[in-house]
Amino acid sequence: MRQRDPAGCVLRRTFRALAAVVAAMRASTHPTLLALALMAGPALAVQPDEILADPQLEERARELSRGLRCLVCRNESIDDSNAELARDLRLLVRERLVAGDTDDEVIDFVTDRYGEYVLLTPRTGGTNWVLWGAGPAMLILGLGIGLVFLRRRASGTEEALSPEEEERLKRILDR
Amino acid sequence: MVTELGHFALILALAVALVQTVVPLVGAHRRWPGWMAVAEPAANAQFLLVGFSFAALTHAFVTSDFSLRLVTENSHSLKPMLYKITGVWGNHEGSMLLWILILALFGASAAWFGGALPPTLRARVLAVQGGIGLAFLAFLIFTSNPFLRLAVPPLDGRDLNPLLQDPGLAFHPPFLYLGYVGLSMAFSFAVAALIEGRVDAAWGRWVRPWTLAAWVFLTIGIALGSWWAYYELGWGGFWFWDPVENASFMPWLIAAALLHSAVVVEKRESLKSWTILLAIVAFGFSLIGAFITRSGIITSVHAFATDPERGVFLLAITVLFMGGALTLFAARAEALSSRGVFSMISRESMLVLNNILLAVAALVVFVGTVWPLVSELAFDRKLSVGAPFFNMAFTPFFVALGLALPIGAMMPWKRGRPGRVLRRLLPAMALAVAVLALVYAIQTERSALGPVGLMLGTWLVAGAATDLWARTGKSGAGRLFRLQRSDYGRTLAHAGLGVTIAGIAGLLAWESEDIRVMQEGDTLTLAGYDITLEGVTRVQGPNYVSTTGTVRLARDGAAIATLTPEKRFYPVARMPTTEAGIDNGILRDVYVVIGDPQEGGGWAFRTYVKPLANWIWGGAILMALGGALSLSDRRYRVAAGARRVAAEGVPAE
Numbered sequence: 001m002r003q004r005d006p007a008g009c010v011l012r013r014t015f016r017a018l019a020a021v022v023a024a025m026r027a028s029t030h031p032t033l034l035a036l037a038l039m040a041g042p043a044l045a046v047q048p049d050e051i052l053a054d055p056q057l058e059e060r061a062r063e064l065s066r067g068l069r070c071l072v073c074r075n076e077s078i079d080d081s082n083a084e085l086a087r088d089l090r091l092l093v094r095e096r097l098v099a100g101d102t103d104d105e106v107i108d109f110v111t112d113r114y115g116e117y118v119l120l121t122p123r124t125g126g127t128n129w130v131l132w133g134a135g136p137a138m139l140i141l142g143l144g145i146g147l148v149f150l151r152r153r154a155s156g157t158e159e160a161l162s163p164e165e166e167e168r169l170k171r172i173l174d175r
Numbered sequence: 176m177v178t179e180l181g182h183f184a185l186i187l188a189l190a191v192a193l194v195q196t197v198v199p200l201v202g203a204h205r206r207w208p209g210w211m212a213v214a215e216p217a218a219n220a221q222f223l224l225v226g227f228s229f230a231a232l233t234h235a236f237v238t239s240d241f242s243l244r245l246v247t248e249n250s251h252s253l254k255p256m257l258y259k260i261t262g263v264w265g266n267h268e269g270s271m272l273l274w275i276l277i278l279a280l281f282g283a284s285a286a287w288f289g290g291a292l293p294p295t296l297r298a299r300v301l302a303v304q305g306g307i308g309l310a311f312l313a314f315l316i317f318t319s320n321p322f323l324r325l326a327v328p329p330l331d332g333r334d335l336n337p338l339l340q341d342p343g344l345a346f347h348p349p350f351l352y353l354g355y356v357g358l359s360m361a362f363s364f365a366v367a368a369l370i371e372g373r374v375d376a377a378w379g380r381w382v383r384p385w386t387l388a389a390w391v392f393l394t395i396g397i398a399l400g401s402w403w404a405y406y407e408l409g410w411g412g413f414w415f416w417d418p419v420e421n422a423s424f425m426p427w428l429i430a431a432a433l434l435h436s437a438v439v440v441e442k443r444e445s446l447k448s449w450t451i452l453l454a455i456v457a458f459g460f461s462l463i464g465a466f467i468t469r470s471g472i473i474t475s476v477h478a479f480a481t482d483p484e485r486g487v488f489l490l491a492i493t494v495l496f497m498g499g500a501l502t503l504f505a506a507r508a509e510a511l512s513s514r515g516v517f518s519m520i521s522r523e524s525m526l527v528l529n530n531i532l533l534a535v536a537a538l539v540v541f542v543g544t545v546w547p548l549v550s551e552l553a554f555d556r557k558l559s560v561g562a563p564f565f566n567m568a569f570t571p572f573f574v575a576l577g578l579a580l581p582i583g584a585m586m587p588w589k590r591g592r593p594g595r596v597l598r599r600l601l602p603a604m605a606l607a608v609a610v611l612a613l614v615y616a617i618q619t620e621r622s623a624l625g626p627v628g629l630m631l632g633t634w635l636v637a638g639a640a641t642d643l644w645a646r647t648g649k650s651g652a653g654r655l656f657r658l659q660r661s662d663y664g665r666t667l668a669h670a671g672l673g674v675t676i677a678g679i680a681g682l683l684a685w686e687s688e689d690i691r692v693m694q695e696g697d698t699l700t701l702a703g704y705d706i707t708l709e710g711v712t713r714v715q716g717p718n719y720v721s722t723t724g725t726v727r728l729a730r731d732g733a734a735i736a737t738l739t740p741e742k743r744f745y746p747v748a749r750m751p752t753t754e755a756g757i758d759n760g761i762l763r764d765v766y767v768v769i770g771d772p773q774e775g776g777g778w779a780f781r782t783y784v785k786p787l788a789n790w791i792w793g794g795a796i797l798m799a800l801g802g803a804l805s806l807s808d809r810r811y812r813v814a815a816g817a818r819r820v821a822a823e824g825v826p827a828e
Contacts, residue, residue, distance in 0.1 A: 045410055047770075048692045048779055069559045075417045077561065080410060120561025122546070127554045131546045135539040135568050142531040150527060153445065154518050 045080050047087070052094055061094050064106055068093070069120050077120055178243060181231020182322035185272075188224035188279070189312040191217055195282075195305030199298035203370075211294055214301035215286040221308060222276075222283035229263075229276045232321055236263050242328035245269060245321050251334035251747050253718045261345035262335045267469060268321035270348055274465075275311050277349075277356040281385075282308060285360060292381065299367035300360075307359050310492045318485045334747035337719065343403035351396030351423055355461040357389025358426055361433060362458035365451045366500050369507045374447045379440030382454065384806055386437060390430040391802035397423050398795035409753035411766050411783055413682075413791060416565040421544045422464030425537045429457040432533035435526050443515035443523060443588060448508040449530070455500045460537070462493040472548065518590040525583030529576065536572040543568065577631045577676060580669060581638020585645060599645060603637035618685070628680015635673025639666045664805030671797025678790025685786045692773050693780035702784040704765055705729045711769070711778060719743045721754075724769040724778070728758055740769040764788040 046065075052058040062079060068089060070081035078086040078093075089110070096106045110118055122128050195217035202210025235243045236259050239252045249266045250259055264270040282304040289297045315321070338344070364382045368374045400420070405413040414420065433453040439446040466472075470486030517523040543560045550556045581603060585596050597604075611630035618625055643666040647654040687702045698707040707727040714721040726738040738756030745752070758765040763786045770779030 046690055048690055048773070051690060067561075067563055069561060075415060075559070075561060080412060116556070116558045118559070120559055121563040121567070122558050122560055127550060127556060128558075131542060131550075131560065131564075132568075134542040135535065135572070138535045138538050139531070139572075142535050146527050146531050150519050150524050153516055153523070 045082060045086075046090065050087070050090055050094065052098065057094075057097050060103060061090070061097055064093050064097075064103060065090055067107075067120050068110060069118050071114060071118065177231050177234050178240065178322055178324075181228040181234075182320075184224045184231070185228040185312070185316060185322070188221050188228065188275075189309065189316060191221045191224060192305050192309040192312055195221060196302050196309050198302075199305075200302040203295040203298040203302070206295070208294065211298035214298045214305070217305065218279075218282040218286040218301050221305070222279040225272075225276045225279040225312075229272055232269060232272060233260060233263050236260065239332065241330070241332055242324050244323045244325050247325060247329055247332045249335050250332040251718060252331050253747075254334065254340070255717055257342070257345065258335060258340045261339070264348050265335050265339045268315070268319045270352070271311070271315050271319055271469075272321055273349065274352050274356060275308065275315060277352050278304070278308050278311060278359060281356060281360050285363070289381075296367055296371055296378075299370050300363045303363040303366045304359065307363070307496065310495070314485075314488050314492065318488050331747075334718065334745065337743070337745040337748050337750050337752050338407065340745075341403060341407060343399055343407070347396055347399040347403060349396075350392050350399060354389050354391075354393030354396050354430075355423075355426060355464065357385060357392055358430060358454075358458045358461050360385035361389070361430075361454040362496075362500065365454035366503065369451065369500075369503045372507055372510050374440065374451060374511050376441050376444050379437050379442075379450070382450075383434065383437040383441060386430055386433050386454075386457075387802050387806050390427065390434055391799045391806065393423065393427045393430060394795055394799045394802065397427060398792050398799070401795075402792050405788070406755050406757055407752070409755060409768050410781070411686075411755070411764075411785055411788070413788075416543075416562045418544050419468050421540050422460075422467045425540050425544075426457055426460040426464060428533050428537035428540070429453060429460055432530045432537075433457050435529050435533075439515075439523055439526050443517065445515035445517070445523060446527070446530075447511040448504075451508070451511065452504060453530070453534075455497070455504060459493070459497045459500075460541075462489075462496060463541075466490055466493055467544070515589075517588070520586070520591050520593055522583065522586045522588045522591065525579065525586050528579055529583060532572050532576045532579075536569060536576075539568050539572065540565065573676070574627075574631065577635055577672070580635060580672070581642065584638065584642050584665065584669060600638060600641055603634060603641050606637050607631075607634035622684055624680050625684030628684065629677050632673040632677025632680070635676065636670045639670040639673070642666060642669070659808055661805045661808040664801045664803070664808065666801070667804060668798045668801030671794045671799075671801055673794070674790050674797055675794025678787045678792075678794055681787030682785050682791065687784045689782045691780055692775075692777045694777040697777075699780075699782065701782050702763075703730060704735075704784060705732075706765070706767065706782055708778070708780065714741075716743065718747065719745045719752075722769065724756070724767075724780075726756055726767050728765055728767075735765075738765075738767050740767045742769055742771075759789060761789065762786065 046062075052061060065079035066077050068078050070076045070078045070083055070086040070089070072083050072085050073081050076086075078089045092110070093106055096109055101109065107119070116123065122131060124132050195214060198210050198217070199214035202208070202213065232245075234240075235246050236250055237256070239246065239250060239259070241247045241250075245266060245268055249269070250262045254262070262269075264273045282301060285297075285300055285304060289300065292300070361382055364378065364385070368378055397420075400423070401413045404415070405411055433450065436446050436450040436453055440450050466486070466489040469489060472486060515523065543565055546560050547558055550558055581600055582593075582596055585599060586593075607630045610633040611626050614626040614629050643655070643658070643662065646658055646662050689699060689701045691699065693699070693708045695708055695710055698705055700706070705728075707729070709725045709727055711722060711724045714723045720743070722742045724740050726740060728735045728738055736758045738758055740756035741754035743752045743754060744750075753768055753770075756767045756769075763784055766783040766785055766788075768781045770781065772778055
C-alpha cells in the first residue's frame with residue numbers, strides 16, 4: 001500500500017525538507033526513485049480532464065475529495081494532492097457518483113477498499129470517543145476548576161499590610 | 176581550517192555550557208558570590224563560541240566547500256548567494272546549530288539585560304539556560320554533527336530542495352526558532368523561581384517581555400510559513416493542520432495564554448502557580464515540536480525506526496526537562512500563595528477564561544496531532560486526523576475567545592460591572608451585528624461562515640478601538656497621543672486577531688475557482704475578471720528552467736495587471752515547483768497557476784479569486800506589531816521599580 005512517490009505530494013516533500021530528515025533526503029536522490037520522479041511528471045491537483053460535465057455532481061465530488069486522504073502523501077486530501085494515486089481515487093469517486101451512489105455510499109465504497117485510514121475526519125465510534133470527547137471534556141474540566149478558583153478568590157480577604165509597609169505607605173503619602 | 180576551528184569551538188561551547196550549568200547553581204545554593212558570578216561570562220563565552228561555529232559553517236556554505244558532507248547534500252555552486260546562506264539552516268544539522276545559537280543568544284541577553292535581577296535568581300536563570308544549551312549541544316555533536324568531512328569530495332553539490340529556495344521560506348525558520356527558543360527564557364525563569372521558592376510581581380515583570388518577544392517571533396514565523404505555502408504550493412492553501420505546523424501552533428497558543436496570565440501576576444500577584452505551569456508547558460511544547468519534526472514519528476511510526484538515535488535523544492531531552500520541571504513544580508507550587516482578591520466579574524476572571532480557552536484549544540490540537548500514533552500503537556487502529564477534524568474541533572474555542580475578548584479587555588481589575596462595560600461596547604456590538612446582517616443579505620451562498628467570521632472580525636476591531644477610546648477618559652482625543660505604548664500594542668494585537676479571523680472566514684467562504692485547458696490567446700471570466708493567456712515562453716533561470724505564462728488581467732475591459740505564473744524545473748534536485756502569478760489587492764487576490772502542456776495543445780490552467788486573502792497575514796503583522804509596540808513600552812525600558820517620570824505634555828515617545 002505504502003509506495004514512494006517523490007513527484008506527487010508537494011506538502012510531503014516540503015515538510016520533509018522542513019523537518020530536515022536527512023535520511024529521507026538521501027532517498028530522494030536514489031537512482032531508481034530519480035527515474036520514477038522523471039517519469040511520473042508533476043501534475044496539478046484536479047486536472048481539467050477529470051471534471052464532470054454536471055456541475056452539481058462535480059461540486060459533490062470536490063466536497064467528498066476534500067475529506068479523503070491521499071494515501072501516499074502526508075496529511076493531504078486527494079483534492080489537493082498531485083500524486084497519481086490521488087488522481088485514481090478522484091476518478092473513482094467521480095465514477096461512483098456518476099453511477100448514482102449517494103455521498104455516504106461513495107465513502108463506504110472507498111473505506112471498504114482502503115480502510116479507515118483514508119478518512120480525514122475520523123469516525124466517532126469505538127476508541128475514537130477519546131479524540132472527539134477530549135475538547136469538550138477538557139473545557140468542562142477547565143471551567144469547573146476555574147470556577148472553584150474564582151469563588152475562592154472572591155471570598156478571600158486581602159492581606160493586611162505589615163506595620164513596616166504601613167509606615168512606608170504613610171511616608172510616601174505624606175511626601 | 177576554518178571548518179575545523181568551528182568544530183572545535185562547538186565542542187568548547189559544550190564544555191562551557193557544562194560550567195555554566197553547574198557552577199552558578201552550586202554558587203546560588205551556597206550563596207557564594209564568586210561562583211554565581213561565573214554565569215555571566217560563561218553565557219557570553221557560550222554565545223561567542225556557538226556564534227563562531229555558526230559563522231564557520233556559513234563560510235563553508237558560501238565558499239561551496241564540498242568536502243563537507245552537509246554542504247554537498249544541501250548546496251550547489253550555481254545556487255544564488257542568498258540561498259547558499261539560507262541553505263545553512265535548510266537541513267537538520269544546520270538548523271539545529273541555528274537553534275543552539277539562538278539559545279545562546281537568549282542566554283547571553285539575559286546576562287546583558289538582567290543587571291537588575293537579584294543575584295541568586297540571575298545565576299539560576301543562566302544556569303538553567305546553560306543546561307538546555309548543554310543538552311542540545313550534546314545532541315548536535317553526538318547525533319547530528321554538521322562538521323563531518325567527506326573522504327572524497329564531489330565536484331558539485333546536490334542542491335537545496337527547490338521549494339526552500341524562496342525568500343518567504345528562507346527567513347521562516349530563523350523567526351520560528353527565535354520564538355520556540357525564546358520560550359526557553361520563560362522556562363528558565365519559571366524553574367529558577369521554583370528553586371528560589373518565590374514568585375512576585377517583579378518576576379512577572381521580568382518574564383513578560385521575554386514571552387512577548389518569543390510570541391512576536393512565533394507569530395512572524397508562522398505567518399511567513401503560511402504566506403509561503405499560499406503563494407508557492409500552487410493552490411493557495413495557507414494552513415493544513417499538518418503535524419509540523421501544529422508543532423509551531425501549540426507553543427503559540429500557550430505563549431498567548433502565558434502572556435495574559437503573566438499580566439495578572441505582574442498587576443495583581445495572583446495566578447502565580449498557573450503562570451509557572453504555563454511557562455513550563457510552553458517550552459515543553461517547543462521541545463515536543465522539535466521531537467515531532469525531527470524524529471518523523473508522527474509522519475509514520477516506521478520512520479522512527481530508520482533513525483532511532485535522534486528521536487530517542489530528543490525524547491530524552493523532552494522527558495528530562497519536562498519531568499524535572501514538573502516534579503519541581505509539584506513540590507514547590509504550594510509555596511506560591513496568591514494574594515490578590517477579586518470578584519467573579521473582573522479583568523482577572525476574564526483572563527482566567529482566556530487562559531482556559533487557549534489552553535484547551537492547544538490541548539485539542541495536541542490530541543488531534545498525536546491521536547493517529549496513539550490509536551495505532553495502543554488500539555491497533557490505523558486512522559488519519561486531518562484538516563476537517565481540526566476545523567470542527569478547534570474553531571468553537573476561537574469563536575468563544577473572540578466573542579469574550581473585547582469585554583474582557585475593557586473589564587476593570589478586581590471588580591467590574593458588566594452592564595457598564597457592555598454599554599460602552601454597544602456601538603461596537605451594533606456595528607458587528609449590522610455587518611452580519613449586511614453580509615448575510617449580500618452573499619449568495621447559504622453558508623454562515625462568511626457572515627459570522629466578518630461579524631467576529633468587526634466586533635474585535637471595533638472593540639479594540641472602543642478600548643483605546645475608553646483609555647482617554649474624559650479628556651478626549653488629545654490624550655490619544657499620550658497613551659502608553661502598551662495600550663496601543665494591546666489594541667493593535669487584538670484588532671489584528673479580528674482582521675485575521677475575518678480574512679480566514681472570507682477566503683474560505685467566498686473563494687471561486689476555475690480549472691480548464693487554455694490555448695494561447697484564450698480568455699476566461701471568473702468573478703467578473705477577464706483573464707487572457709497571451710503567451711507561454713521558456714525561460715532559463717540561474718539553476719532552473721521555467722515555463723512562463725504571460726497573463727493579462729482585466730475587468731470591464733480595463734487592464735489591471737500582467738501576471739507571470741511559472742512552472743519551474745530544477746535539474747540538479749530534479750524537482751518541479753510552481754510559482755503562482757498573483758495580483759494582490761486589499762479586498763481580493765487573483766491567483767493564476769499554469770500547469771502541464773496538454774496532449775491536444777494548450778496548458779492546464781487554474782484561476783482563483785480569493786477574497787480577503789491578504790487580511791490573514793495583515794492581521795498577523797498587526798498582532799506582531801502590537802506585541803513589538805508593547806515590548807518597547809517604557810516600563811520595560813526603565814529599571815523595574817523606578818519611579819515613573821512625570822508626564823510633561825510630550826507624546827509618550
